Amino acid sequence: EPEVTQTPSHQVTQMGQEVILRCVPISNHLYFYWYRQILGQKVEFLVSFYNNEISEKSEIFDDQFSVERPDGSNFTLKIRSTKLEDSAMYFCASIDPRENYGYTFGSGTRLTVV
Amino acid sequence: ELKVEQNPLFLSMQEGKNYTIYCNYSTTSDRLYWYRQDPGKSLESLFVLLSNGAVKQEGRLMASLDTKARLSTLHITAAVHDLSATYFCAVTSMGGGSNYKLTFGKGTLLTVNP
Structure with a gap:
């Protein structure tokens, strides 16, 4: 079964540093997403990406965040200047809405900002 | 704005017993998903429910959807x-x-x- 791959699995960074979280979604999917989950809380939508551009973003996704799909396979989330409150699990996901099965989520990147 | 409410938030059961988790949502939706998450892990897809009256079962878990009531149950x-x-x-x-x-x-x- 196809998988969504995320790297790294865990990243520790100092406050104010830039981080890039990487994802390889399922290649024939159409929509790509980043979600985050602060420890012990619910999963929150950050951004959706369709047809090589951002199609929707949440209030959380401010100017410190950006996404790219530079080569048609990798899908990255960049946080320019990390804050303590960015510490969370970040999940990449992809979907083909024409198919009846659900989203495919990656295994996640645990980001710890110190 | 779409809101999703689950209850209960905490459920302690004895082995062998039956119970139901409820999921209410606030506006019309076209898909409802149930996921399982183990501590520190990603989201494992359990069910995708697409239409009113849909019922799906896998092992000891059964999910149903009532789109008129905007209610799904996981039994x-x-x-x-x-x-x-x-x-x-x-x-x-x-x-x-x-x-x-x-x-x-x-x-x-x-x-x-x-």
Whole structure:
């Protein structure tokens, strides 16, 4: 079964540093997403990406965040200047809405900002 | 704004007992998902429910959807310890313009005791 791959699995960074979280979604999917989950809380939508551009973003996704799909396979989330409150699990996901099965989520990147 | 409410948020069960987790959502949706999450892990897809009256079963878990009541249930039959996890429901908004983003409930932490 196809998988969504995320790297790294865990990243520790100092406050104010830039981080890039990487994802390889399922290649024939159409929509790509980043979600985050602060420890012990619910999963929150950050951004959706369709047809090589951002199609929707949440209030959380401010100017410190950006996404790219530079080569048609990798899908990255960049946080320019990390804050303590960015510490969370970040999940990449992809979907083909024409198919009846659900989203495919990656295994996640645990980001710890110190 | 689409809102998703789950209850209960915490559920402690004895092995062998039955119980139901409820998921209410506030506006018309075209898909409802149930996920399982083990501590520190990703989201494992359990069910995708697409239409009114849909019922799906896998092992000791059965999910149903009532789109008129905007209610889904996840029924657990004869619980076993291995079912201990957090269960999330998630809903997409109607139509392609929603970008199929998921709005999650807060999750139900299920603990099955011997």
